[in-house]
Amino acid sequence: DAGVIQSPRHEVTEMGQEVTLRCKPISGHDYLFWYRQTMMRGLELLIYFNNNVPIDDSGMPEDRFSAKMPNASFSTLKIQPSEPRDSAVYFCASSPGPTTSSYNSPLHFGNGTRLTVT
Amino acid sequence: GENVEQHPSTLSVQEGDSAVIKCTYSDSASNYFPWYKQELGKRPQLIIDIRSNVGEKKDQRIAVTLNKTAKHFSLHITETQPEDSAVYFCAASGGVSNAGKSTFGDGTTLTVKP
Numbered sequence: 001d002a003g004v005i006q007s008p009r010h011e012v013t014e015m016g017q018e019v020t021l022r023c024k025p026i027s028g029h030d031y032l033f034w035y036r037q038t039m040m041r042g043l044e045l046l047i048y049f050n051n052n053v054p055i056d057d058s059g060m061p062e063d064r065f066s067a068k069m070p071n072a073s074f075s076t077l078k079i080q081p082s083e084p085r086d087s088a089v090y091f092c093a094s095s096p097g098p099t100t101s102s103y104n105s106p107l108h109f110g111n112g113t114r115l116t117v118t
Numbered sequence: 119g120e121n122v123e124q125h126p127s128t129l130s131v132q133e134g135d136s137a138v139i140k141c142t143y144s145d146s147a148s149n150y151f152p153w154y155k156q157e158l159g160k161r162p163q164l165i166i167d168i169r170s171n172v173g174e175k176k177d178q179r180i181a182v183t184l185n186k187t188a189k190h191f192s193l194h195i196t197e198t199q200p201e202d203s204a205v206y207f208c209a210a211s212g213g214v215s216n217a218g219k220s221t222f223g224d225g226t227t228l229t230v231k232p
Contacts, residue, residue, distance in 0.1 A: 042224045045222075055218075091162070104218060106164040112161055
Protein backbone atom coordinates (compact mmCIF):
# COMPACT_ATOMS: atom_id res chain seq x y z
CA ASP A 1 0.00 0.00 0.00
CA ALA A 2 1.32 3.44 -0.92
CA GLY A 3 -0.07 5.02 2.22
CA VAL A 4 -1.96 8.30 2.34
CA ILE A 5 -1.04 10.43 -0.65
CA GLN A 6 -1.21 14.20 -0.53
CA SER A 7 -0.58 16.75 -3.22
CA PRO A 8 1.01 19.10 -3.74
CA ARG A 9 3.93 18.76 -1.27
CA HIS A 10 4.56 22.48 -1.36
CA GLU A 11 2.33 25.34 -2.39
CA VAL A 12 3.30 28.99 -2.52
CA THR A 13 0.57 31.42 -3.42
CA GLU A 14 -0.33 35.05 -3.08
CA MET A 15 -2.91 36.38 -0.70
CA GLY A 16 -6.38 36.26 -2.18
CA GLN A 17 -5.75 33.26 -4.41
CA GLU A 18 -7.65 30.01 -4.18
CA VAL A 19 -5.74 27.01 -2.87
CA THR A 20 -6.81 23.38 -3.25
CA LEU A 21 -5.13 20.58 -1.32
CA ARG A 22 -5.72 16.97 -2.30
CA CYS A 23 -5.70 13.68 -0.47
CA LYS A 24 -6.03 10.02 -1.35
CA PRO A 25 -6.62 7.87 1.73
CA ILE A 26 -5.55 4.30 2.22
CA SER A 27 -7.95 1.96 0.49
CA GLY A 28 -10.48 0.49 2.92
CA HIS A 29 -10.11 3.21 5.52
CA ASP A 30 -13.51 4.60 6.45
CA TYR A 31 -12.27 7.74 8.22
CA LEU A 32 -10.46 10.71 6.73
CA PHE A 33 -9.09 13.64 8.70
CA TRP A 34 -7.68 17.03 7.77
CA TYR A 35 -5.23 18.55 10.27
CA ARG A 36 -3.34 21.84 10.25
CA GLN A 37 0.01 22.12 12.02
CA THR A 38 1.69 25.35 13.11
CA MET A 39 4.27 26.13 15.74
CA MET A 40 1.81 28.26 17.67
CA ARG A 41 -1.26 25.99 17.60
CA GLY A 42 0.17 22.51 17.22
CA LEU A 43 -1.94 19.88 15.44
CA GLU A 44 -5.47 21.17 14.90
CA LEU A 45 -8.25 18.95 13.60
CA LEU A 46 -10.10 20.88 10.92
CA ILE A 47 -12.68 18.35 9.75
CA TYR A 48 -13.19 14.62 9.51
CA PHE A 49 -15.29 12.32 7.38
CA ASN A 50 -16.78 8.88 7.96
CA ASN A 51 -17.72 6.98 4.81
CA ASN A 52 -17.43 10.21 2.81
CA VAL A 53 -19.83 12.10 5.09
CA PRO A 54 -18.52 15.09 7.09
CA ILE A 55 -18.95 14.31 10.78
CA ASP A 56 -17.37 17.25 12.54
CA ASP A 57 -16.24 20.47 10.90
CA SER A 58 -16.11 22.54 14.07
CA GLY A 59 -12.37 23.00 13.59
CA MET A 60 -12.68 24.73 10.25
CA PRO A 61 -11.44 28.25 10.94
CA GLU A 62 -13.99 30.19 8.92
CA ASP A 63 -16.07 30.20 5.78
CA ARG A 64 -12.97 30.58 3.64
CA PHE A 65 -12.23 26.92 4.31
CA SER A 66 -14.23 24.09 2.77
CA ALA A 67 -13.67 20.36 2.39
CA LYS A 68 -15.25 17.69 0.27
CA MET A 69 -15.03 13.96 -0.10
CA PRO A 70 -16.83 13.02 -3.32
CA ASN A 71 -15.84 9.36 -3.05
CA ALA A 72 -13.95 6.95 -0.83
CA SER A 73 -10.61 7.56 -2.54
CA PHE A 74 -10.41 11.33 -2.77
CA SER A 75 -10.80 14.43 -0.64
CA THR A 76 -10.03 18.11 -1.10
CA LEU A 77 -9.48 21.01 1.26
CA LYS A 78 -10.03 24.39 -0.33
CA ILE A 79 -9.13 27.84 0.94
CA GLN A 80 -10.69 30.76 -0.86
CA PRO A 81 -9.47 33.45 -0.56
CA SER A 82 -6.17 32.53 1.09
CA GLU A 83 -4.50 34.76 3.68
CA PRO A 84 -0.94 34.84 5.08
CA ARG A 85 -2.18 33.43 8.42
CA ASP A 86 -3.23 30.26 6.59
CA SER A 87 0.45 29.42 6.10
CA ALA A 88 0.99 26.04 7.76
CA VAL A 89 1.53 22.37 7.06
CA TYR A 90 -1.74 20.62 6.24
CA PHE A 91 -1.90 16.90 6.94
CA CYS A 92 -4.45 14.44 5.70
CA ALA A 93 -4.81 11.20 7.67
CA SER A 94 -6.96 8.11 7.30
CA SER A 95 -7.99 5.34 9.65
CA PRO A 96 -10.06 2.16 9.57
CA GLY A 97 -12.02 3.54 12.52
CA PRO A 98 -13.27 1.59 15.54
CA THR A 99 -12.57 -2.13 15.66
CA THR A 100 -15.22 -4.74 16.31
CA SER A 101 -14.34 -4.46 19.99
CA SER A 102 -15.03 -0.69 19.83
CA TYR A 103 -11.43 0.45 20.16
CA ASN A 104 -10.22 3.09 17.78
CA SER A 105 -7.46 2.52 15.27
CA PRO A 106 -4.32 4.60 14.71
CA LEU A 107 -4.16 7.38 12.18
CA HIS A 108 -2.02 7.05 9.08
CA PHE A 109 -0.74 10.45 8.03
CA GLY A 110 0.22 11.65 4.59
CA ASN A 111 3.45 13.58 4.06
CA GLY A 112 1.62 16.88 4.30
CA THR A 113 1.33 19.99 2.15
CA ARG A 114 3.42 22.97 3.21
CA LEU A 115 1.39 26.04 2.31
CA THR A 116 2.94 29.48 2.17
CA VAL A 117 0.71 32.45 1.48
CA THR A 118 2.57 35.68 0.75
CA GLY B 119 -15.47 17.08 24.22
CA GLU B 120 -12.18 15.44 25.03
CA ASN B 121 -9.25 17.53 26.28
CA VAL B 122 -5.67 16.20 26.38
CA GLU B 123 -2.84 17.90 28.23
CA GLN B 124 0.76 16.89 27.65
CA HIS B 125 3.88 17.63 29.73
CA PRO B 126 6.61 18.67 29.46
CA SER B 127 6.60 20.72 26.28
CA THR B 128 10.37 20.28 25.92
CA LEU B 129 12.67 17.63 27.34
CA SER B 130 16.42 17.34 27.03
CA VAL B 131 18.27 14.21 28.16
CA GLN B 132 21.72 12.76 27.82
CA GLU B 133 22.16 9.78 25.55
CA GLY B 134 21.51 6.59 27.48
CA ASP B 135 19.20 8.24 30.02
CA SER B 136 15.47 7.61 30.23
CA ALA B 137 12.75 10.01 29.10
CA VAL B 138 9.18 10.20 30.38
CA ILE B 139 6.33 12.15 28.83
CA LYS B 140 2.97 12.42 30.58
CA CYS B 141 -0.55 13.07 29.33
CA THR B 142 -3.89 13.52 31.02
CA TYR B 143 -7.32 13.24 29.40
CA SER B 144 -10.75 14.40 30.46
CA ASP B 145 -13.30 12.03 28.87
CA SER B 146 -13.66 8.83 30.88
CA ALA B 147 -15.19 7.19 27.78
CA SER B 148 -11.89 7.39 25.88
CA ASN B 149 -10.49 3.90 25.44
CA TYR B 150 -7.60 4.13 22.99
CA PHE B 151 -4.34 6.02 23.52
CA PRO B 152 -1.76 6.16 20.73
CA TRP B 153 1.61 7.89 20.72
CA TYR B 154 3.07 9.42 17.58
CA LYS B 155 6.62 10.47 16.78
CA GLN B 156 7.26 13.30 14.35
CA GLU B 157 10.77 13.87 13.11
CA LEU B 158 11.69 17.27 11.73
CA GLY B 159 9.99 17.88 8.40
CA LYS B 160 8.23 14.52 8.45
CA ARG B 161 4.75 13.25 9.17
CA PRO B 162 3.60 11.94 12.58
CA GLN B 163 3.93 8.16 12.82
CA LEU B 164 2.54 5.75 15.36
CA ILE B 165 5.16 4.30 17.70
CA ILE B 166 3.04 2.58 20.32
CA ASP B 167 -0.56 2.50 21.51
CA ILE B 168 -2.54 1.14 24.44
CA ARG B 169 -6.17 0.19 24.95
CA SER B 170 -8.08 0.88 28.11
CA ASN B 171 -8.27 -2.80 29.06
CA VAL B 172 -4.49 -2.89 29.54
CA GLY B 173 -2.37 -1.08 32.13
CA GLU B 174 1.01 -1.31 30.43
CA LYS B 175 2.50 -2.17 27.07
CA LYS B 176 6.12 -2.48 26.06
CA ASP B 177 7.94 -2.60 22.74
CA GLN B 178 11.73 -2.83 23.08
CA ARG B 179 12.92 0.49 24.55
CA ILE B 180 9.46 2.06 24.53
CA ALA B 181 6.68 1.50 27.04
CA VAL B 182 3.35 3.11 27.77
CA THR B 183 1.43 2.99 31.03
CA LEU B 184 -2.22 3.87 31.60
CA ASN B 185 -4.03 4.80 34.80
CA LYS B 186 -7.74 4.92 33.97
CA THR B 187 -8.77 6.02 37.46
CA ALA B 188 -6.53 9.07 37.35
CA LYS B 189 -7.07 9.50 33.60
CA HIS B 190 -3.43 9.76 32.71
CA PHE B 191 -0.98 7.84 30.56
CA SER B 192 2.74 8.08 30.05
CA LEU B 193 5.40 7.26 27.46
CA HIS B 194 8.69 5.86 28.73
CA ILE B 195 11.78 5.66 26.54
CA THR B 196 14.80 3.88 28.02
CA GLU B 197 18.41 4.01 26.85
CA THR B 198 17.71 7.02 24.70
CA GLN B 199 19.64 7.52 21.47
CA PRO B 200 20.14 10.64 19.32
CA GLU B 201 17.71 9.24 16.76
CA ASP B 202 14.98 9.42 19.42
CA SER B 203 15.13 13.21 19.09
CA ALA B 204 11.74 14.29 17.70
CA VAL B 205 8.38 15.71 18.71
CA TYR B 206 6.14 13.20 20.47
CA PHE B 207 2.35 13.52 20.53
CA CYS B 208 -0.06 11.67 22.75
CA ALA B 209 -3.71 11.26 21.77
CA ALA B 210 -6.95 9.98 23.25
CA SER B 211 -9.92 8.63 21.39
CA GLY B 212 -12.98 6.45 21.65
CA GLY B 213 -16.36 6.68 23.30
CA VAL B 214 -19.62 7.20 21.53
CA SER B 215 -19.16 10.93 20.94
CA ASN B 216 -15.64 10.55 19.62
CA ALA B 217 -15.84 7.37 17.58
CA GLY B 218 -12.99 7.41 15.07
CA LYS B 219 -11.72 10.81 16.23
CA SER B 220 -8.47 11.45 18.12
CA THR B 221 -7.69 14.45 20.33
CA PHE B 222 -3.98 15.28 20.42
CA GLY B 223 -1.80 16.78 23.09
CA ASP B 224 0.35 19.78 22.21
CA GLY B 225 3.49 17.71 21.74
CA THR B 226 6.82 17.28 23.53
CA THR B 227 10.08 18.14 21.83
CA LEU B 228 12.64 15.57 22.96
CA THR B 229 16.32 16.28 22.44
CA VAL B 230 18.83 13.53 23.13
CA LYS B 231 22.33 14.90 23.51
CA PRO B 232 25.18 12.62 22.46
